[in-house]
Amino acid sequence: MSDPDWTPPISAGSRLEGFAELASTYAGRELSASDAAGYDELWRWSVDDLDGFWRAVAEHLGHRLPGPALAVERMPGAVWFPESRVNYTAAVFADRPADEVAVLGVSEDPDATTALTWAELHDRVAGLAATYRRLGIGEGDRVVGYLPNSPDAVVALLAAASIGAIWSVCGMDYAASAALARFQQLEPKLLVHATSYGHGGRTHDRRDVVDELRAGLPSLAATLETGSTAWDAALAVEAELEPVGVAFDHPLWVLFSSGTTGKPKGIVHGHGGAMLEQAKVASLHYDLGPGERLFWYTTPSWMMWNFVVGGLLVGASIVAYDGSPAYPRTDQLWALAAEHGVTALGMSPAYVAACQKARVGPAAHDLSRLRRVGISGSTFPAVSHRALQAELGPDVQICSISGGTDVVSAFVGSVPTVPVWAGELSRPCLGVALDAYDAAGRSVHGEVGELVVTRPMPSMPVMFWDDPDGERYRSAYFDTYPGVWRHGDWITLTDHGSVVIHGRSDAxxxxxxxxxxxxxxxxxxxxxxxxxxxxxxxxxxxxxxxxxxxxxxxxxxxxxxxxxxxxxxxxxxxxxxxxxxxxxxxxxxxxxxxxxxxxxxxxxxxxxxxxxxxxxxxxxxxxxxxxxxxxxxxxxxxxxxx
Structure with missing residues (x-):
């Protein structure tokens, strides 16, 4: 076995280790996550006893969810927490300190930074939710956003979720035809939009696109323009935030696949599944919580934007950045992470490579608060990984993850107490029954196989939009191995427990x-x-x-x-x-x-x-x-x- 490229510090005191103590009471035996062997035993219990594991996760996160966690086990169609009523927005605001920063809005203009405390975020969401209701928006109605990555986008999502409306968003780099290909399927009642976004030193005017969206969405009852007088008035409405309790699988948002052929697939996730899965990864795998700050370079069109918003579920502060990762300098993300005291920073392998070729990167910045660097979007080459680790030093863990829009979470990634090998992802995530199958459906280790998940996850799609008999959903994941989720990636499970991602199996x-x-x-x-x-x-x-x-x-x-x-x-x-x-x-x-x-x-x-x-x-x-x-x-x- 090769030596790891990063080794966890002794006595890290991670949230994962605290969870293992709680999990022991559910498992009826002592579990530990203080090292790789302990984590592997905890993971095995988490996939063998899905009911016990997810009830333990809910308790760890402070949620009172009565009844069984997994009432019906099948894929697709698992039934999770049928006796519970939940709300994603209510979970975001549970027991938060009023005067600490919740959302930091950042752009290429260093003088335009805005900070929303938890109290300010709460009041804006409450005011906007009241405005939604006044406009006739209610449970099950669709609210769509054409927005940059900004605090306003976060507020618009949380307000919609609070009243049981269904959210969907496109970033403003999308042309009108691309946004309409998604939004028209949803027949939205409300459009929340900006008129411009910033990127590469320019302000991009998108008023003509907004006009096309209005014209192409006859279902709209109203529109709201961020930054306008009407928007300011909507946020300023004095109202109580009264999140509606909805069923665990009540639709929260519709994300659209990044697939390139045919009509974009609308993937629907439920309140409870997204709430538990995102918080599980944030707390147990990224060790995020109060006092931490999460910044991942993304746009609202990508599921990583939803993942970042999910950082609020564990009380972490998040950064919303409207701008280029490489303007006005190639190492812009590193500079912003240093300026704003980021503890977990996310980026793509391509960005790391661009910095390395330009001979700029983290070494030139004060990143004393940084503890984790997340990598997602594509495979991270070992040579780039090792060069980045050398610059970051032993106190910062490189945390590659792999998951997808399909589950708005990760299948496999980092663990605070497990070593990291360059070019590999440390372990399957807790609660993810991950395996590699050959063409005959046999489990294979040490050789290339299909990434499969053999037992349900709560954030698997509730359904695809406009798929009444579920045929498109079943054919997307379950045709190859009936009853087993096939994700479409080639992987190898190594002899030291890590996972190597080789790329899409259809390519x-x-x-x-x-x-x-x-x-x-x-x-x-x-x-x-x-x-x-x-x-x-x-x-x-x-x-x-x-x-x-x-x-x-x-x-x-x-x-x-x-x-x-x-x-x-x-x-x-x-x-x-x-x-x-x-x-x-x-x-x-x-x-x-x-x-x-x-x-x-x-x-x-x-x-x-x-x-x-x-x-x-x-x-x-x-x-x-x-x-x-x-x-x-x-x-x-x-x-x-x-």
């Missing part, structure tokens, strides 16, 4: 019967100073052949000549294996991504195979759909060869 590389993860190729290639980003695709051909090209985005002024081609091939051969070496290497102007930053492997694969994506691709879910034309041209030229 896997399968060369001569050998499965390979694209991340194994990206790591050595993107470590080269000449390469900004890489994309590798495996295409099955009609004659039984297999074509595996590699596409590279080069640094400014660099050309793909024979020498660089050889360096790239040699890096892959040395750091992955000879079978990972691509058939051809092409320089391209860019790699298209989903709005959440994931490389567009599947659509590019379809383009290279000659498929026409017209009408099938959702352009609103892609950052630069026009880039696909370059890949289509490469495929055409290849097919024209003698």
């Amino acid at each position: 896997t590389l399968n060369r001569k019967g050998i499965r390979m993860g694209s991340a194994d190729i990206y790591e050595p290639v993107e470590a080269l100073p000449e390469v900004k980003e890489a994309l590798v695709i495996g295409v099955e051909e009609p004659d039984g052949g297999y074509w595996m090209p590699l596409f590279v985005v080069l640094a400014e002024g660099v050309e793909l000549d024979a020498a660089l081609d050889r360096r790239i091939r040699e890096a892959i051969k040395v750091h992955a294996s000879p079978r990972h070496v691509p058939d051809e290497i092409f320089a391209v102007p860019g790699v298209p991504h989903t709005r959440t930053g994931k490389k567009l492997e599947v659509p590019v694969k379809k383009v290279l195979a000659g498929q026409d994506l017209t009408g099938a691709l959702d352009p609103g879910s892609v950052d630069a759909p026009e880039l696909l034309d370059h890949y289509a041209e490469i495929a055409l030229r290849r097919r024209a060869r003698p």
